[in-house]
Amino acid sequence: MQEDAPRPWRDTGDLPDPPWRAERRPSSRVPLTRQAIVDAALRVMDSEGVDRLSMRRLGEELGVGAASIYWHVRNKDELLQLVFERIMEEAELPPPDPSRWQEQLGEFAGQMRAIFSRHRDAARISLGRAPTGPVIAVFTEWLFSLLRPAGIPDQVIAYLGDLIGLYVGAFAFEESLRAGSPGLQDPPPGEFLDMVKDYLRSLPEDRFPHTRQAADFLFAGGRDDRYAFGIDLMIRGLKTFADQPPR
Amino acid sequence: MQEDAPRPWRDTGDLPDPPWRAERRPSSRVPLTRQAIVDAALRVMDSEGVDRLSMRRLGEELGVGAASIYWHVRNKDELLQLVFERIMEEAELPPPDPSRWQEQLGEFAGQMRAIFSRHRDAARISLGRAPTGPVIAVFTEWLFSLLRPAGIPDQVIAYLGDLIGLYVGAFAFEESLRAGSPGLQDPPPGEFLDMVKDYLRSLPEDRFPHTRQAADFLFAGGRDDRYAFGIDLMIRGLKTFADQPPR
DNA sequence: CGTGTTGTCAAACACTGTTCGAGTTCTAGA
DNA sequence: TCTAGAACTCGAACAGTGTTTGACAACACG
Numbered sequence: 001m002q003e004d005a006p007r008p009w010r011d012t013g014d015l016p017d018p019p020w021r022a023e024r025r026p027s028s029r030v031p032l033t034r035q036a037i038v039d040a041a042l043r044v045m046d047s048e049g050v051d052r053l054s055m056r057r058l059g060e061e062l063g064v065g066a067a068s069i070y071w072h073v074r075n076k077d078e079l080l081q082l083v084f085e086r087i088m089e090e091a092e093l094p095p096p097d098p099s100r101w102q103e104q105l106g107e108f109a110g111q112m113r114a115i116f117s118r119h120r121d122a123a124r125i126s127l128g129r130a131p132t133g134p135v136i137a138v139f140t141e142w143l144f145s146l147l148r149p150a151g152i153p154d155q156v157i158a159y160l161g162d163l164i165g166l167y168v169g170a171f172a173f174e175e176s177l178r179a180g181s182p183g184l185q186d187p188p189p190g191e192f193l194d195m196v197k198d199y200l201r202s203l204p205e206d207r208f209p210h211t212r213q214a215a216d217f218l219f220a221g222g223r224d225d226r227y228a229f230g231i232d233l234m235i236r237g238l239k240t241f242a243d244q245p246p247r
Numbered sequence: 248m249q250e251d252a253p254r255p256w257r258d259t260g261d262l263p264d265p266p267w268r269a270e271r272r273p274s275s276r277v278p279l280t281r282q283a284i285v286d287a288a289l290r291v292m293d294s295e296g297v298d299r300l301s302m303r304r305l306g307e308e309l310g311v312g313a314a315s316i317y318w319h320v321r322n323k324d325e326l327l328q329l330v331f332e333r334i335m336e337e338a339e340l341p342p343p344d345p346s347r348w349q350e351q352l353g354e355f356a357g358q359m360r361a362i363f364s365r366h367r368d369a370a371r372i373s374l375g376r377a378p379t380g381p382v383i384a385v386f387t388e389w390l391f392s393l394l395r396p397a398g399i400p401d402q403v404i405a406y407l408g409d410l411i412g413l414y415v416g417a418f419a420f421e422e423s424l425r426a427g428s429p430g431l432q433d434p435p436p437g438e439f440l441d442m443v444k445d446y447l448r449s450l451p452e453d454r455f456p457h458t459r460q461a462a463d464f465l466f467a468g469g470r471d472d473r474y475a476f477g478i479d480l481m482i483r484g485l486k487t488f489a490d491q492p493p494r
Numbered sequence: 495c496g497t498g499t500t501g502t503c504a505a506a507c508a509c510t511g512t513t514c515g516a517g518t519t520c521t522a523g524a
Numbered sequence: 525t526c527t528a529g530a531a532c533t534c535g536a537a538c539a540g541t542g543t544t545t546g547a548c549a550a551c552a553c554g
Contacts, residue, residue, distance in 0.1 A: 519532075524528105
């Protein structure tokens with residue numbers, strides 16, 4: 001714990017961009033910059049959804065032709081990567097306190113979830129992506145300084161970072177899929193669930209004794225509970241690593 | 248039909264048409280059914296990838312116009328749901344043996360992974376989908392009869408089913424994203440990883456002491472190891488539920 | 495002044511999922 | 525056997541998509 005360094009964890013402003021993502025031309029001031037493009041893209045995505053975020057729509061938002069964007073950005077995928085990293089920067093990591101690693105890990109997961117629900121379709125662009133900019137360095141450092149003193153092996157921490165990202169992203173992805181296509185299933189969601197539940201209860205008792213009884217459990221609990229369960233299960237698993245005899 | 252009446256000259260029913268006047272629809276073609284459509288879709292998806300599975304391509308595979316498919320299937324999404332359930336049916340569950348629940352759970356996860364790697368892009372259509380047919384009943388029953396005797400609470404089992412599906416799907420999803428877009432990143436994957444690793448090592452030592460040391464761990468291990476880690480972590484977490492005092 | 499570099503953009507390309515209306519083939523009933 | 529309607533097919537069209545190209549303008553520097 002450094003007491004005199006007030007630098008927040010998320011402040012990455014003075015870190016250099018990695019070489020593979022330097023701006024093609026660091027010109028001084030121009031109306032159209034990567035910064036402005038990413039801003040606009042995020043704006044469109046948050047207000048109209050990622051499905052409506054086309055290069056033409058983005059050009060319109062910027063008062064510019066669609067083709068112009070391609071001078072600043074290699075292709076749409078690179079643009080989405082930039083938007084993704086911008087979003088990840090919103091995470092505010094508290095100073096790591098290893099004695100409270102379980103709570104802090106839970107809070108971190110909660111914060112990730114909050115970010116994804118703040119930006120409606122962020123999850124749709126998150127899967128298969130990992131931050132490659134300064135953000136990944138900050139996250140990694142935070143995770144290691146939280147879990148290493150807790151006695152968790154390095155390799156486990158490393159894998160865990162991936163795993164949490166995957167879980168958080170996938171969970172939010174599913175959510176945004178369901179929300180994003182209203183009226184896709186004919187019956188409204190609740191009614192549909194009831195139909196499935198009835199189906200499960202109507203199964204032959206001799207071959208599906210457990211399922212009939214467990215139908216209620218299957219559909220119990222809200223999204224938040226399910227999310228928390230996944231995180232909790234991971235933390236419980238992690239604890240078994242921490243409790244390991246030293247060495 | 249009169250069998251003994253002299254056949255009129257114009258009755259050529261049993262003669263084959265000359266090639267220049269062949270029937271537009273050769274009788275050899277299978278009739279268009281949902282079954283056949285799903286088969287063809289899976290065939291195209293496995294051999295050319297889901298990106299190339301367009302309605303036009305599918306029509307071509309079936310020797311049929313794209314529009315015809317819409318008579319049998321509401322839209323592409325419904326078609327993909329059918330393909331997904333077909334794939335899920337490939338899982339073969341061993342008779343549950345609660346005394347070996349940890350191994351069997353691991354084997355189940357392995358089998359899911361095998362299915363997803365057998366069908367290259369299956370994961371791309373799996374997220375946000377759950378089987379709604381008989382498959383879900385079989386899976387549920389298997390899981391409960393495996394874990395209930397092990398002392399794991401019903402609600403935990405119920406959530407776990409979801410969680411495993413999410414994890415397996417998401418993991419395979421990421422994999423197929425990476426494999427599906429070759430040459431999307433300019434440097435080949437390995438080289439790109441090296442660049443990231445170098446970047447992490449070049450960070451200022453005072454602010455990123457752990458990250459610099461842990462760079463190797465971050466990129467160590469293959470996909471299989473990472474997958475197994477996630478499953479292992481879940482099982483470890485589950486065990487803490489099983490070891491719970493009986494009430 | 496000329497000569498590049500930086501930046502913009504309309505038009506075009508090759509796609510996509512889906513709809514429509516017209517046309518065909520099949521089938522059951524009178 | 526004849527016929528009305530259901531079952532089924534399909535070319536053309538629609539409104540989109542990401543991306544490329546080549547022409548054109550603004551600006552910098554020697």
